[in-house]
Amino acid sequence: MTLEHFNQATADEAKKQIAHCVALEAWAAALVVARPFASLDDLLRAGSELARDWDEQALSLALSAHPRIGEKAPGSSKEARLSRGEQQQVSSEDSELRQALRAGNMAYEQRFAQVFLIRARGRSGEEILTELHRRLLNTPQQERQEALDQLREITLLRLKETFNE
Numbered sequence: 001m002t003l004e005h006f007n008q009a010t011a012d013e014a015k016k017q018i019a020h021c022v023a024l025e026a027w028a029a030a031l032v033v034a035r036p037f038a039s040l041d042d043l044l045r046a047g048s049e050l051a052r053d054w055d056e057q058a059l060s061l062a063l064s065a066h067p068r069i070g071e072k073a074p075g076s077s078k079e080a081r082l083s084r085g086e087q088q089q090v091s092s093e094d095s096e097l098r099q100a101l102r103a104g105n106m107a108y109e110q111r112f113a114q115v116f117l118i119r120a121r122g123r124s125g126e127e128i129l130t131e132l133h134r135r136l137l138n139t140p141q142q143e144r145q146e147a148l149d150q151l152r153e154i155t156l157l158r159l160k161e162t163f164n165e
């Protein structure tokens with residue numbers, strides 16, 4: 001997808017092209033309305049700006065599209081494919097790590113009543129597990145902010161990759 005194509009597409013087509021970035025319809029619609037963008041940097045800046053006011057409700061909506069860390073997203077949707085790609089470094093061969101991630105996810109969900117969300121790309125399974133253990137010690141308020149920051153990182157990464165394909 002080129003920026004030119006995105007700028008000139010119909011609103012529906014443009015929304016479809018970025019729907020996989022995050023499961024928040026309003027964010028995609030607002031970004032499409034803000035076209036045309038003079039550069040990819042302008043687009044990414046707008047995407048980031050529009051994500052600043054995401055709140056708890058946005059987070060819980062978006063989490064529905066993010067499988068647990070260490071679990072392979074099923075299906076052939078673009079989100080599922082992206083998620084599997086983002087998590088590829090979470091070495092699923094290491095059963096001890098996989099077991100520790102599963103236990104950590106369960107503890108996290110017990111404590112915060114939502115899926116643990118982390119920008120997995122570029123992070124090893126061990127790094128993710130360390131972050132999971134650190135964040136388990138957060139207060140709910142602290143954790144909401146951290147989870148929202150991770151959602152923004154994943155979304156902007158996916159947006160950037162959409163135009164680097």
Ligand SMILES: NC(=O)NC1=NC(=O)NC1=O
Pocket residue numbers: 065066067068069082083084086087115116117118119120121154
């Ligand atoms: N629960 C998660 O953190 N999921 C994910 N993190 C990513 O970077 N991609 C995902 O699907």
